Amino acid sequence: MSRGVLILVLSTDSVPKVRAALTRLIVPHAADAVVILDDASAAHFTTDVKTQVTEGLIAQLEMLPPHAGNRLIIDHRAHCDMSDLQDWWLAARFGDRGVSTLALKTIQRELKDHLDAKGISWRTHAVAELEKFEGPQIKLDVWLQQFQTLGRPDVGRKLAAKLRVIKTGAFVKTAFAPQAASLIGHRQANCYVRDSDDGGSWVEMQSLLMHTFPMGSVFPVHWDKDAQRLDFPATDVDEFVIYEDGLWSGSEAVRRLEAIAAAPPAARVTFRFGVVTDFGISVVRQAIRSLGLTASVTVDTTGLQAERFLSSPVPGHLETGVGMAQSEYFKELHEHVAPYAFREAANWSADEIAFCEDVGHQLVGRWLRLKKGREPTVEEVGVFALGGGRFGSMLAFSRSIPKVCLPLLWLDGLVEIGGKRLNWRPLLADARRVSSHSALDRT
Structure with a gap:
């Protein structure tokens, strides 16, 4: 000890x-x-x-x-x-x-x-975690008061106790740390995935890599979401190493693996993530196997943080998903997701979890309505009501909030519970997602 x-x-x-x-x-x-x-x-x-x-x-x-x-x-x-x-x-x-x-x-x-x-203690812990977040945030007590107003003060306290903010800059000393011996006699391109989102996490990945690896060894890999195409740099190397901050559900990573299978690059590909979930790594490794990429694509797990989002143990056939279609494996594995926020089941009542889902449902409905320009389906809202894939995560990065987090952590909007109404303000905000400038007010 x-x-x-x-x-x-x-x-x-x-x-x-x-x-x-x-x-x-x-x-x-x-x-x-x-x-x-x-x-x-x-x-x-x-x-x-x-x-x-x-x-x-x-x-x-x-x-x-x-x-x-x-x-x-x-x-x-x-x-x-x-x-x-x-x-x-x-x-x-x-x-x-x-x-x-x-x-x-x-x-x-x-x-x-x-x-x-x-x-x-829950409060000193939450305050310390919030100090790591570099984006807009409101005061902890302001966020907690919203739970009080809606008649659920204990929910806010217990969620604050689960909050974790991961400093992405630390990855250069852990999961992204240069491995000197592996570079001897080896030509390696250190890559970040650039997409059409100018404010996406790739911007920070680019900065981290540019300040970590030798000049001339850092390249973008361009992701065309509409065409589902991954364009690798035209450089003669032995290995493309792609760095990303987090591997959550694995759905995005699988789309990129499918693009690699459709148009293989000239060298092998290694993915390195700062944080992975047991769910995400299972999905990605099953996809690598089923797409026939075992000899050309791998995930380097050296130094990364691994987080548990699956109930343990999962049925034997889901440990590797051998012989299962990717979509079948992904869907069945979801049945064994254990939401991170409520992992200590003895501390949570069914009513408290239902409250979080109800608030999330209302916030997500508004967010998707604005994002899609139409009324979202019940299924579309349900996927995010407890965070993407119902992961119920309370893990944020120092400059971004993954969508697997509980919506009441990162979305704003009108909420009505038991006849009580308020304009919900997120604890951690991303200006691209909130619908009101007031949500970015730090007071």
């Missing part, structure tokens, strides 16, 4: 209140940063009760690794020998020497202060 934990020794009747406070405050990914022990074993003893409870607590503590960052706080009503427990802690050098014996209300305050200081 690389960091210390906060250990709370509580009286049995204090556990529900403290556990409820902990669940409300802590970000899900840090749930193991606090350990709660209690004196429930006292009910099993009739003599030397405090001594035997203390021995049991020590036995449980010994299952954890000693760490200088460990802290011990004891409920002053806990039925144990506090002096013996503290003596053991100090003698074992189990953690911070400042052991505290406190009342319940003070423990609850200490818990909040500890989580805030470690950056693992």
